[in-house]
Amino acid sequence: MKVKNQMKANIIGAGSTTFSEHWHYGLREMISQACSSALKSANIGLKELDSVFVANCFAGTINGQNNINALCSDELGLQNCTAIGGGDAAGAYAIVQAANAIMSNQSKIALVLGVEKMSDMPITDITKIISEVTEQEYEASTGATLASLYAMITLKHMKMYGTTEKQLGMVSIKNHLNAAENEIAQFKFKIMMEDIAKSPMVADPIRLLHSAAPSDGCCALVMCNEEIAGKYKDKAQIAGTGIGADFMAVHEREDITAFNSVSSASKAAFAQAAQAGIKIQDISFAEVHDSFSIGEIISIEDIGFAKKGSGGKFIEEGNADLNGKLPINPSGGLKGCGHPFAATGIRQAIEVFYQLNNKAGKRQVKSPEYALTENISGTGATAVINIYKR
Amino acid sequence: MKKIYFFEKSIFSPLKMHKSNIVMAWRKIKRGNYIIGSKCKECSAFFFPSKRRCAKCESNELEDYRFRGKGEIYAHSAIHYPPEGFEKQVPYSVAIVKLDEGPKIISQIVDSGHLEIGMKVESCIRKVYVDGEKGIIHYGIKFRAV
Amino acid sequence: MEELGFKGRKMAGIIGYGVYIPLYRIKTEDIANVWGRDVDVVKSGLLINEKSVPCIDEDTVTMGIEASLNAIKRADINPEEIGAIYSGSETPAYAVKPNISIISNAIGMGPRHLGADVEFACKAGTAALQMIMGLVSSNIVKYGLAIGADTGEYYAENIGDQSSSAGSAAFILGNNPKEIVAEIKETLSFTSDVPDFWRRPQARYPTHAEKFTAEPAYFKHTITATKLIMEKAGIKPSEVDHVVFHTPNGKFPLKVAKTLGFTKEQMKAGFVVDKIGNTYSAASLIGLASVLDVAEPGENIILTSFGSGAGSDAFYIKVTDAIKEKRDMAKTTKYYIDRKKYIDYATYCKYTNKIE
Numbered sequence: 064m065k066v067k068n069q070m071k072a073n074i075i076g077a078g079s080t081t082f083s084e085h086w087h088y089g090l091r092e093m094i095s096q097a098c099s100s101a102l103k104s105a106n107i108g109l110k111e112l113d114s115v116f117v118a119n120c121f122a123g124t125i126n127g128q129n130n131i132n133a134l135c136s137d138e139l140g141l142q143n144c145t146a147i148g149g150g151d152a153a154g155a156y157a158i159v160q161a162a163n164a165i166m167s168n169q170s171k172i173a174l175v176l177g178v179e180k181m182s183d184m185p186i187t188d189i190t191k192i193i194s195e196v197t198e199q200e201y202e203a204s205t206g207a208t209l210a211s212l213y214a215m216i217t218l219k220h221m222k223m224y225g226t227t228e229k230q231l232g233m234v235s236i237k238n239h240l241n242a243a244e245n246e247i248a249q250f251k252f253k254i255m256m257e258d259i260a261k262s263p264m265v266a267d268p269i270r271l272l273h274s275a276a277p278s279d280g281c282c283a284l285v286m287c288n289e290e291i292a293g294k295y296k297d298k299a300q301i302a303g304t305g306i307g308a309d310f311m312a313v314h315e316r317e318d319i320t321a322f323n324s325v326s327s328a329s330k331a332a333f334a335q336a337a338q339a340g341i342k343i344q345d346i347s348f349a350e351v352h353d354s355f356s357i358g359e360i361i362s363i364e365d366i367g368f369a370k371k372g373s374g375g376k377f378i379e380e381g382n383a384d385l386n387g388k389l390p391i392n393p394s395g396g397l398k399g400c401g402h403p404f405a406a407t408g409i410r411q412a413i414e415v416f417y418q419l420n421n422k423a424g425k426r427q428v429k430s431p432e433y434a435l436t437e438n439i440s441g442t443g444a445t446a447v448i449n450i451y452k453r
Numbered sequence: 454m455k456k457i458y459f460f461e462k463s464i465f466s467p468l469k470m471h472k473s474n475i476v477m478a479w480r481k482i483k484r485g486n487y488i489i490g491s492k493c494k495e496c497s498a499f500f501f502p503s504k505r506r507c508a509k510c511e512s513n514e515l516e517d518y519r520f521r522g523k524g525e526i527y528a529h530s531a532i533h534y535p536p537e538g539f540e541k542q543v544p545y546s547v548a549i550v551k552l553d554e555g556p557k558i559i560s561q562i563v564d565s566g567h568l569e570i571g572m573k574v575e576s577c578i579r580k581v582y583v584d585g586e587k588g589i590i591h592y593g594i595k596f597r598a599v
Numbered sequence: 600m601e602e603l604g605f606k607g608r609k610m611a612g613i614i615g616y617g618v619y620i621p622l623y624r625i626k627t628e629d630i631a632n633v634w635g636r637d638v639d640v641v642k643s644g645l646l647i648n649e650k651s652v653p654c655i656d657e658d659t660v661t662m663g664i665e666a667s668l669n670a671i672k673r674a675d676i677n678p679e680e681i682g683a684i685y686s687g688s689e690t691p692a693y694a695v696k697p698n699i700s701i702i703s704n705a706i707g708m709g710p711r712h713l714g715a716d717v718e719f720a721c722k723a724g725t726a727a728l729q730m731i732m733g734l735v736s737s738n739i740v741k742y743g744l745a746i747g748a749d750t751g752e753y754y755a756e757n758i759g760d761q762s763s764s765a766g767s768a769a770f771i772l773g774n775n776p777k778e779i780v781a782e783i784k785e786t787l788s789f790t791s792d793v794p795d796f797w798r799r800p801q802a803r804y805p806t807h808a809e810k811f812t813a814e815p816a817y818f819k820h821t822i823t824a825t826k827l828i829m830e831k832a833g834i835k836p837s838e839v840d841h842v843v844f845h846t847p848n849g850k851f852p853l854k855v856a857k858t859l860g861f862t863k864e865q866m867k868a869g870f871v872v873d874k875i876g877n878t879y880s881a882a883s884l885i886g887l888a889s890v891l892d893v894a895e896p897g898e899n900i901i902l903t904s905f906g907s908g909a910g911s912d913a914f915y916i917k918v919t920d921a922i923k924e925k926r927d928m929a930k931t932t933k934y935y936i937d938r939k940k941y942i943d944y945a946t947y948c949k950y951t952n953k954i955e
Contacts, residue, residue, distance in 0.1 A: 200477075201502055206545065218528050218529070218530065219527075267530050
């Protein structure tokens with residue numbers, strides 16, 4: 064669908080809490096922190112916002128707080144607030160909803176945030192709650208965890224394509240290296256291959272250091288229409304969006320190593336981006352959903368950056384490194400930053416905003432022009448891909 | 454003197470007092486703890502779980518089909534970090550089993566030692582989840598090596 | 600009041616049977632060593648070498664289902680035709696909610712059937728069998744299913760934990776002579792009020808009155824009931840081909856046999872306690888199944904169970920020609936006895952929930 068240029072949605076400001084175990088902060092404190100930071104970066108006041116979109120996944124279960132948009136309105140003192148769900152893809156879904164509101168002229172300046180507070184409960188309870196993003200009746204009820212589903216996908220990928228433990232490890236190592244240069248990241252330390260091999264087994268063959276940790280965090284963006292964005296030096300424009308879906312239960316998929324949701328979303332996003340003349344080879348870097356190391360490898364393949372089965376080789380050859388052909392997760396990804404479920408999609412967009420405007424400090428990608436974010440829910444039941452330009 | 458233990462529990466760990474969704478559990482029991490899916494009357498394609506539309510030939514004529522419960526392991530993983538309620542079984546294995554009729558199902562594997570892709574398995578009924586001391590016992594399908 | 604027998608009623612007989620014994624075993628010495636017991640003394644006192652252990656996700660419901668499915672295979676009938684189901688156990692899954700409602704649903708009996716759970720310590724299984732006999736021989740139902748199942752539990756520090764094990768047996772009875780593989784020609788029970796072994800509702804494990812359970816309980820009831828059934832059947836010990844007694848350990852049944860004049864040969868086919876331990880309500884029924892796996896047509900069997908509290912059920916059974924074609928239609932008792940995997944004491948505690 065063709066839209067006139069001034070109707071495109073733009074990011075003009077971003078702010079975030081750090082990702083951590085924020086024992087002292089609840090949902091409200093994190094929301095206020097991230098939002099005031101985002102407004103400051105866009106140099107606008109609260110009163111100039113005409114709508115708020117808040118992404119959240121687990122506040123109802125973990126914090127006993129449903130009706131999260133009401134909480135957000137209350138905390139910020141703003142009227143028009145909508146809550147967006149969608150598992151761990153909620154962040155990207157919220158961006159798409161805001162963009163739609165902007166493009167249809169229902170909103171001029173919107174605040175888009177994702178908030179998650181996951182440290183309030185012990186690990187076995189969290190493991191059970193996290194499986195809410197998988198299929199409940201036939202998957203989670205058997206005692207299968209999100210990690211075990213990704214573990215079986217990993218096992219199959221290794222058997223079918225020869226993906227190695229080394230390649231899986233290199234994903235984690237790279238992302239930790241990048242995260243060391245990211246102020247908001249939770250895991251700012253380097254890791255080595257031996258550390259990964261020594262880390263406890265979560266679900267064979269996935270180890271703790273192959274897995275992104277659930278975290279607390281809130282990320283916020285200020286988005287606006289083309290007219291307002293014209294007054295800003297730093298901005299990022301959404302050039303294409305794609306939303307895809309697949310069978311929710313992994314066992315219902317013909318080939319469990321393929322995320323059909325990602326390939327569909329990629330196709331749709333690039334179809335839109337083609338109107339701005341953007342092709343997949345033009346992408347300078349990408350933020351993808353590495354909830355587990357295999358997630359990054361399969362994402363690289365199914366977005367279309369590498370042939371099916373050669374995602375591991377892509378990593379091993381250094382293409383995804385910060386100074387590689389196509390940096391993947393320059394922010395540190397989910398593994399390096401931590402994974403507050405609904406905030407992740409927003410964090411990816413924040414990284415794009417910084418990178419495209421040369422504000423990424425020591426992890427700056429060289430002269431990036433076009434960027435791609437890929438946000439997945441659960442084991443790839445849904446995927447949201449956004450393509451950005453400056 | 455008995456402590457007011459119940460009260461403490463409900464304030465500080467709401468999830469531990471969470472009762473299973475009894476009605477959801479009962480809907481599963483109604484299927485009789487069998488592997489019940491669908492068979493397309495038009496093109497004989499098999500589906501699990503049950504479907505209302507045939508993905509192969511688009512027909513709406515599907516009937517309930519009870520799978521024989523025999524198959525082989527398609528993928529497997531031993532879980533060391535369990536969800537709440539499964540802590541005492543750690544480590545336990547889950548697997549995607551490819552049933553002889555074609556569709557796949559996910560389930561725990563029991564009584565089987567070392568697992569390999571391709572291993573032949575058959576279904577059995579075991580306890581899947583026990584809701585504490587006061588809640589109900591959820592029985593379900595697991596698989597074991599033949 | 601004495602039971603009246605089958606005058607004017609149809610003969611109830613076994614048309615299908617099956618057992619289930621869990622995969623896991625723990626050796627007697629692996630328990631004895633933890634508690635500093637002399638292994639030789641324990642082994643010679645109990646005559647048990649190893650016992651079966653249920654996996655953490657098994658219980659009398661799951662075991663009852665497995666045994667029933669084997670019985671249905673041998674009976675070669677549609678489970679919907681089974682008109683009654685009784686399950687005897689002292690370790691049912693719930694204190695209130697019967698095993699049979701879960702089992703009957705899982706094995707495909709449909710909703711139209713009689714049934715309830717039965718309790719009489721270790722003779723609950725044979726009590727269930729007698730109830731089914733009544734319904735089948737009076738033709739109230741065409742087929743009936745009796746189950747004996749237990750996951751025997753005991754205080755970890757008590758010697759009783761050396762023998763208490765897990766298993767189940769299921770018997771389907773019918774009254775069509777063409778289908779019967781073993782006729783149950785006579786049955787009687789001998790019961791009195793003896794507090795030899797009991798469990799109050801709030802206690803997790805039962806209490807054993809030690810030596811008192813031998814002479815005034817097990818021996819008195821088992822011997823009396825056996826004498827009475829042989830009198831009723833009009834046979835002498837030497838005319839019995841196979842005899843099966845309840846097995847709280849290996850020593851007691853052998854002692855009863857000696858007292859009554861039975862030989863070790865007559866005991867052999869049904870004696871499995873040395874390999875699987877005391878499966879409580881399933882014990883004498885698994886012994887019976889073990890005999891049926893090898894018995895020749897025309898041979899007879901005396902079965903006397905014992906349940907603490909206390910009572911004995913005795914049966915006089917005659918094997919028919921039909922046994923030969925039925926017995927290989929499902930896994931044999933020997934298959935389950937030989938199918939085993941040894942575990943250590945820590946795993947044993949994990950599987951039997953002894954670790955809080």
